[in-house]
Amino acid sequence: MRHRLYYFLPDIESARRTLDDMLLHRIEQRHVRFMSGNTPLPPDMPEASFLLKTDVLHGAAAGMVVGALLGIAFGALLIVYYDLGEATVLVTTFIGIIFGGWASSMVAAAVPNTQLKAFYPALENGKILMIADVPARRVEEIENMLAERHPEMKFGGEEPHIPVFP
Template structure:
Protein backbone atom coordinates (compact mmCIF):
# COMPACT_ATOMS: atom_id res chain seq x y z
CA UNK A 1 0.00 0.00 0.00
CA UNK A 2 1.24 3.47 -0.85
CA UNK A 3 0.60 6.81 0.79
CA UNK A 4 0.36 10.00 -1.21
CA UNK A 5 2.43 12.91 0.13
CA UNK A 6 1.94 16.51 -1.02
CA UNK A 7 4.72 19.09 -0.89
CA UNK A 8 4.61 22.74 -1.98
CA UNK A 9 7.93 23.92 -3.38
CA UNK A 10 8.92 27.56 -3.82
CA UNK A 11 10.72 27.35 -7.21
CA UNK A 12 12.29 25.17 -9.90
CA UNK A 13 15.66 24.92 -8.17
CA UNK A 14 13.99 23.59 -5.04
CA UNK A 15 11.93 21.16 -7.14
CA UNK A 16 15.09 19.75 -8.70
CA UNK A 17 16.77 19.35 -5.29
CA UNK A 18 13.69 17.59 -3.89
CA UNK A 19 13.54 15.31 -6.93
CA UNK A 20 17.19 14.36 -6.37
CA UNK A 21 16.55 13.62 -2.70
CA UNK A 22 13.47 11.54 -3.49
CA UNK A 23 15.48 9.50 -5.98
CA UNK A 24 18.28 9.09 -3.42
CA UNK A 25 15.63 7.83 -0.99
CA UNK A 26 14.76 5.16 -3.56
CA UNK A 27 11.39 6.59 -4.59
CA UNK A 28 10.99 5.70 -8.25
CA UNK A 29 10.45 8.57 -10.68
CA UNK A 30 7.16 7.04 -11.85
CA UNK A 31 5.72 7.79 -8.39
CA UNK A 32 6.69 11.48 -8.46
CA UNK A 33 4.42 14.04 -10.13
CA UNK A 34 4.98 17.80 -10.35
CA UNK A 35 2.32 20.42 -11.09
CA UNK A 36 3.03 24.05 -11.90
CA UNK A 37 0.53 26.65 -13.10
CA UNK A 38 2.94 29.50 -13.78
CA UNK A 39 6.22 28.08 -15.03
CA UNK A 40 6.91 25.41 -17.61
CA UNK A 41 8.40 22.37 -15.91
CA UNK A 42 11.79 21.34 -17.20
CA UNK A 43 12.31 18.07 -19.04
CA UNK A 44 13.98 16.60 -15.97
CA UNK A 45 10.88 17.03 -13.77
CA UNK A 46 8.13 14.44 -14.28
CA UNK A 47 4.92 16.37 -14.95
CA UNK A 48 1.65 15.05 -13.56
CA UNK A 49 -0.68 13.56 -16.15
CA UNK A 50 -4.25 14.68 -16.78
CA UNK A 51 -5.41 11.96 -14.36
CA UNK A 52 -3.79 13.95 -11.55
CA UNK A 53 -4.66 17.41 -12.86
CA UNK A 54 -8.33 16.83 -13.68
CA UNK A 55 -11.29 15.31 -11.88
CA UNK A 56 -11.67 12.46 -14.40
CA UNK A 57 -11.19 9.65 -11.84
CA UNK A 58 -13.64 11.15 -9.35
CA UNK A 59 -16.11 11.78 -12.17
CA UNK A 60 -15.88 8.20 -13.40
CA UNK A 61 -16.50 6.89 -9.89
CA UNK A 62 -19.55 9.09 -9.42
CA UNK A 63 -20.83 8.24 -12.90
CA UNK A 64 -20.51 4.52 -12.24
CA UNK A 65 -22.54 4.86 -9.06
CA UNK A 66 -25.31 6.89 -10.70
CA UNK A 67 -25.28 4.65 -13.78
CA UNK A 68 -25.54 1.50 -11.66
CA UNK A 69 -28.50 2.84 -9.70
CA UNK A 70 -30.24 3.95 -12.89
CA UNK A 71 -29.39 0.60 -14.49
CA UNK A 72 -30.99 -1.35 -11.65
CA UNK A 73 -34.17 0.74 -11.91
CA UNK A 74 -34.33 0.35 -15.69
CA UNK A 75 -33.52 -3.35 -15.46
CA UNK A 76 -36.34 -3.93 -12.99
CA UNK A 77 -38.80 -2.10 -15.23
CA UNK A 78 -37.61 -3.86 -18.39
CA UNK A 79 -37.56 -7.29 -16.77
CA UNK A 80 -41.14 -7.00 -15.58
CA UNK A 81 -42.30 -5.76 -18.97
CA UNK A 82 -40.34 -7.94 -21.41
CA UNK A 83 -39.35 -11.14 -19.66
CA UNK A 84 -41.02 -11.80 -16.32
CA UNK A 85 -40.03 -15.49 -16.15
CA UNK A 86 -36.22 -15.12 -16.56
CA UNK A 87 -35.20 -11.49 -15.97
CA UNK A 88 -31.65 -12.08 -14.70
CA UNK A 89 -29.66 -11.92 -17.99
CA UNK A 90 -31.55 -8.88 -19.23
CA UNK A 91 -31.26 -7.14 -15.86
CA UNK A 92 -27.52 -7.77 -15.67
CA UNK A 93 -26.97 -6.52 -19.21
CA UNK A 94 -28.97 -3.32 -18.70
CA UNK A 95 -27.26 -2.60 -15.37
CA UNK A 96 -23.80 -3.17 -16.86
CA UNK A 97 -24.48 -0.96 -19.90
CA UNK A 98 -25.86 1.85 -17.72
CA UNK A 99 -22.91 1.60 -15.34
CA UNK A 100 -20.37 1.83 -18.16
CA UNK A 101 -22.25 4.66 -19.87
CA UNK A 102 -22.45 6.58 -16.59
CA UNK A 103 -18.72 6.20 -15.99
CA UNK A 104 -17.85 7.24 -19.53
CA UNK A 105 -20.14 10.26 -19.71
CA UNK A 106 -19.26 11.57 -16.25
CA UNK A 107 -15.52 11.16 -16.86
CA UNK A 108 -15.80 13.12 -20.12
CA UNK A 109 -17.39 16.02 -18.25
CA UNK A 110 -14.94 15.76 -15.34
CA UNK A 111 -11.93 15.80 -17.68
CA UNK A 112 -12.58 19.51 -18.17
CA UNK A 113 -12.63 20.24 -14.42
CA UNK A 114 -9.62 20.74 -12.15
CA UNK A 115 -8.93 18.03 -9.58
CA UNK A 116 -11.17 18.65 -6.57
CA UNK A 117 -8.72 16.84 -4.27
CA UNK A 118 -6.10 19.50 -5.03
CA UNK A 119 -8.40 22.48 -4.41
CA UNK A 120 -6.50 23.54 -1.29
CA UNK A 121 -3.28 23.90 -3.32
CA UNK A 122 -4.63 26.09 -6.14
CA UNK A 123 -3.99 29.47 -4.45
CA UNK A 124 -0.33 28.52 -3.91
CA UNK A 125 -0.02 27.20 -7.47
CA UNK A 126 -1.42 30.49 -8.81
CA UNK A 127 1.26 32.34 -6.82
CA UNK A 128 3.96 30.38 -8.63
CA UNK A 129 4.67 27.54 -6.23
CA UNK A 130 5.14 23.98 -7.49
CA UNK A 131 3.23 20.99 -6.13
CA UNK A 132 4.93 17.62 -5.74
CA UNK A 133 2.71 14.56 -5.42
CA UNK A 134 4.77 11.61 -4.21
CA UNK A 135 3.33 8.12 -3.84
CA UNK A 136 5.58 6.36 -1.35
CA UNK A 137 5.44 2.96 0.39
CA UNK A 138 3.56 3.15 3.70
CA UNK A 139 6.53 1.84 5.68
CA UNK A 140 8.76 4.67 4.36
CA UNK A 141 6.48 7.65 5.01
CA UNK A 142 8.08 8.69 8.32
CA UNK A 143 11.63 8.44 6.92
CA UNK A 144 10.82 10.49 3.83
CA UNK A 145 8.94 13.15 5.80
CA UNK A 146 11.88 13.43 8.20
CA UNK A 147 14.43 13.68 5.37
CA UNK A 148 12.42 16.34 3.54
CA UNK A 149 11.94 18.39 6.72
CA UNK A 150 15.68 18.24 7.56
CA UNK A 151 17.12 18.85 4.10
CA UNK A 152 14.52 21.28 2.72
CA UNK A 153 13.31 23.83 5.27
CA UNK A 154 11.93 26.00 2.45
CA UNK A 155 9.28 23.49 1.35
CA UNK A 156 5.87 23.12 2.96
CA UNK A 157 4.35 19.74 3.72
CA UNK A 158 0.81 19.80 2.30
CA UNK A 159 -0.59 16.65 3.81
CA UNK A 160 -0.94 12.95 3.27
CA UNK A 161 -3.55 10.71 1.68
CA UNK A 162 -3.29 7.33 3.42
CA UNK A 163 -4.77 5.14 0.71
CA UNK A 164 -3.61 5.65 -2.84
CA UNK A 165 -5.76 3.97 -5.46
CA UNK A 166 -4.09 1.59 -7.85
CA UNK A 167 -5.20 3.76 -10.75
CA UNK A 168 -4.45 7.45 -9.88
Protein backbone atom coordinates in the same frame (compact mmCIF):
# COMPACT_ATOMS: atom_id res chain seq x y z
CA MET B 1 -0.02 0.52 0.34
CA ARG B 2 1.37 3.96 -0.25
CA HIS B 3 0.78 7.34 1.28
CA ARG B 4 0.60 10.41 -0.90
CA LEU B 5 2.61 13.34 0.43
CA TYR B 6 2.10 16.92 -0.75
CA TYR B 7 4.84 19.54 -0.44
CA PHE B 8 5.11 23.11 -1.70
CA LEU B 9 8.43 24.23 -3.13
CA PRO B 10 9.41 27.85 -3.82
CA ASP B 11 11.06 27.40 -7.24
CA ILE B 12 12.28 25.01 -9.96
CA GLU B 13 15.79 24.65 -8.53
CA SER B 14 14.43 23.60 -5.16
CA ALA B 15 12.16 21.11 -6.92
CA ARG B 16 15.14 19.65 -8.80
CA ARG B 17 17.16 19.23 -5.60
CA THR B 18 14.18 17.62 -3.90
CA LEU B 19 13.68 15.21 -6.80
CA ASP B 20 17.36 14.26 -6.61
CA ASP B 21 17.05 13.56 -2.90
CA MET B 22 13.93 11.47 -3.43
CA LEU B 23 15.74 9.42 -6.08
CA LEU B 24 18.75 8.97 -3.79
CA HIS B 25 16.40 7.65 -1.10
CA ARG B 26 15.03 5.06 -3.55
CA ILE B 27 11.70 6.66 -4.34
CA GLU B 28 11.21 5.93 -8.03
CA GLN B 29 10.69 8.85 -10.39
CA ARG B 30 7.29 7.50 -11.45
CA HIS B 31 6.11 8.03 -7.85
CA VAL B 32 7.18 11.70 -7.71
CA ARG B 33 5.29 14.29 -9.74
CA PHE B 34 5.22 18.07 -9.86
CA MET B 35 2.53 20.64 -10.63
CA SER B 36 2.90 24.33 -11.20
CA GLY B 37 0.29 27.00 -11.68
CA ASN B 38 1.51 29.39 -14.34
CA THR B 39 5.23 28.47 -14.47
CA PRO B 40 5.93 25.77 -17.06
CA LEU B 41 8.01 22.88 -15.75
CA PRO B 42 11.20 21.94 -17.60
CA PRO B 43 11.02 18.73 -19.65
CA ASP B 44 13.29 16.81 -17.26
CA MET B 45 10.85 17.23 -14.35
CA PRO B 46 8.10 14.59 -14.04
CA GLU B 47 4.83 16.45 -14.42
CA ALA B 48 1.53 15.35 -12.86
CA SER B 49 -0.52 13.25 -15.22
CA PHE B 50 -3.88 14.08 -16.77
CA LEU B 51 -5.56 11.66 -14.34
CA LEU B 52 -4.08 13.52 -11.37
CA LYS B 53 -4.82 17.01 -12.68
CA THR B 54 -8.47 16.34 -13.55
CA ASP B 55 -11.43 14.69 -11.86
CA VAL B 56 -11.71 11.89 -14.45
CA LEU B 57 -11.36 9.00 -12.00
CA HIS B 58 -13.81 10.44 -9.50
CA GLY B 59 -16.26 11.26 -12.27
CA ALA B 60 -16.04 7.79 -13.79
CA ALA B 61 -16.65 6.14 -10.41
CA ALA B 62 -19.66 8.32 -9.68
CA GLY B 63 -21.03 7.74 -13.18
CA MET B 64 -20.67 3.99 -12.83
CA VAL B 65 -22.66 3.99 -9.60
CA VAL B 66 -25.43 6.15 -11.03
CA GLY B 67 -25.41 4.15 -14.27
CA ALA B 68 -25.71 0.87 -12.36
CA LEU B 69 -28.66 2.16 -10.34
CA LEU B 70 -30.42 3.46 -13.43
CA GLY B 71 -29.65 0.20 -15.26
CA ILE B 72 -31.23 -1.82 -12.46
CA ALA B 73 -34.30 0.42 -12.44
CA PHE B 74 -34.66 0.30 -16.23
CA GLY B 75 -34.19 -3.48 -16.27
CA ALA B 76 -36.86 -3.90 -13.60
CA LEU B 77 -39.26 -1.75 -15.62
CA LEU B 78 -38.60 -3.83 -18.73
CA ILE B 79 -39.34 -7.02 -16.78
CA VAL B 80 -42.57 -5.62 -15.34
CA TYR B 81 -43.99 -4.06 -18.52
CA TYR B 82 -42.60 -6.31 -21.26
CA ASP B 83 -42.29 -9.62 -19.38
CA LEU B 84 -38.62 -10.11 -20.32
CA GLY B 85 -36.30 -12.52 -18.53
CA GLU B 86 -34.38 -11.71 -15.36
CA ALA B 87 -31.14 -11.51 -17.34
CA THR B 88 -32.48 -8.20 -18.65
CA VAL B 89 -31.54 -6.57 -15.36
CA LEU B 90 -27.94 -7.80 -15.69
CA VAL B 91 -27.65 -6.53 -19.25
CA THR B 92 -29.17 -3.12 -18.52
CA THR B 93 -27.04 -2.77 -15.38
CA PHE B 94 -23.87 -3.56 -17.33
CA ILE B 95 -24.84 -1.10 -20.07
CA GLY B 96 -25.62 1.51 -17.40
CA ILE B 97 -22.22 1.03 -15.76
CA ILE B 98 -20.35 1.37 -19.05
CA PHE B 99 -22.35 4.35 -20.32
CA GLY B 100 -22.46 6.13 -16.96
CA GLY B 101 -18.72 5.76 -16.44
CA TRP B 102 -17.92 6.94 -19.94
CA ALA B 103 -20.30 9.89 -19.97
CA SER B 104 -19.39 11.29 -16.58
CA SER B 105 -15.65 10.81 -17.13
CA MET B 106 -15.95 12.90 -20.30
CA VAL B 107 -17.56 15.68 -18.29
CA ALA B 108 -15.08 15.33 -15.41
CA ALA B 109 -12.11 15.60 -17.80
CA ALA B 110 -12.82 19.33 -18.02
CA VAL B 111 -12.96 19.79 -14.24
CA PRO B 112 -9.79 20.33 -12.15
CA ASN B 113 -9.14 17.72 -9.48
CA THR B 114 -11.32 18.59 -6.49
CA GLN B 115 -8.89 16.88 -4.09
CA LEU B 116 -6.26 19.43 -5.09
CA LYS B 117 -8.61 22.43 -4.80
CA ALA B 118 -6.94 23.70 -1.62
CA PHE B 119 -3.57 23.82 -3.41
CA TYR B 120 -4.59 26.01 -6.37
CA PRO B 121 -4.13 29.42 -4.67
CA ALA B 122 -0.52 28.61 -3.78
CA LEU B 123 0.11 27.24 -7.29
CA GLU B 124 -1.17 30.46 -8.80
CA ASN B 125 1.23 32.40 -6.56
CA GLY B 126 4.19 30.65 -8.22
CA LYS B 127 4.72 27.72 -5.86
CA ILE B 128 5.42 24.23 -7.17
CA LEU B 129 3.54 21.27 -5.72
CA MET B 130 5.41 18.00 -5.29
CA ILE B 131 3.22 14.91 -5.06
CA ALA B 132 5.08 11.84 -3.84
CA ASP B 133 3.64 8.37 -3.36
CA VAL B 134 5.74 6.81 -0.61
CA PRO B 135 5.51 3.30 0.87
CA ALA B 136 3.60 3.45 4.16
CA ARG B 137 6.50 2.04 6.17
CA ARG B 138 8.84 4.80 4.91
CA VAL B 139 6.65 7.88 5.39
CA GLU B 140 8.33 9.04 8.59
CA GLU B 141 11.82 8.47 7.17
CA ILE B 142 11.06 10.49 4.01
CA GLU B 143 9.32 13.29 5.93
CA ASN B 144 12.32 13.61 8.28
CA MET B 145 14.78 13.62 5.38
CA LEU B 146 12.82 16.31 3.54
CA ALA B 147 12.46 18.46 6.66
CA GLU B 148 16.20 18.20 7.34
CA ARG B 149 17.51 18.76 3.82
CA HIS B 150 14.88 21.20 2.52
CA PRO B 151 13.82 23.77 5.13
CA GLU B 152 12.35 25.91 2.34
CA MET B 153 9.61 23.32 1.75
CA LYS B 154 6.15 23.63 3.20
CA PHE B 155 4.21 20.47 4.07
CA GLY B 156 0.86 20.44 2.25
CA GLY B 157 -0.70 17.29 3.63
CA GLU B 158 -0.85 13.53 3.46
CA GLU B 159 -3.34 11.18 1.88
CA PRO B 160 -3.21 7.58 3.11
CA HIS B 161 -4.13 4.39 1.28
CA ILE B 162 -3.03 5.05 -2.27
CA PRO B 163 -3.08 1.80 -4.29
CA VAL B 164 0.30 0.37 -5.27
CA PHE B 165 -0.41 0.25 -9.01
CA PRO B 166 0.39 3.44 -10.99
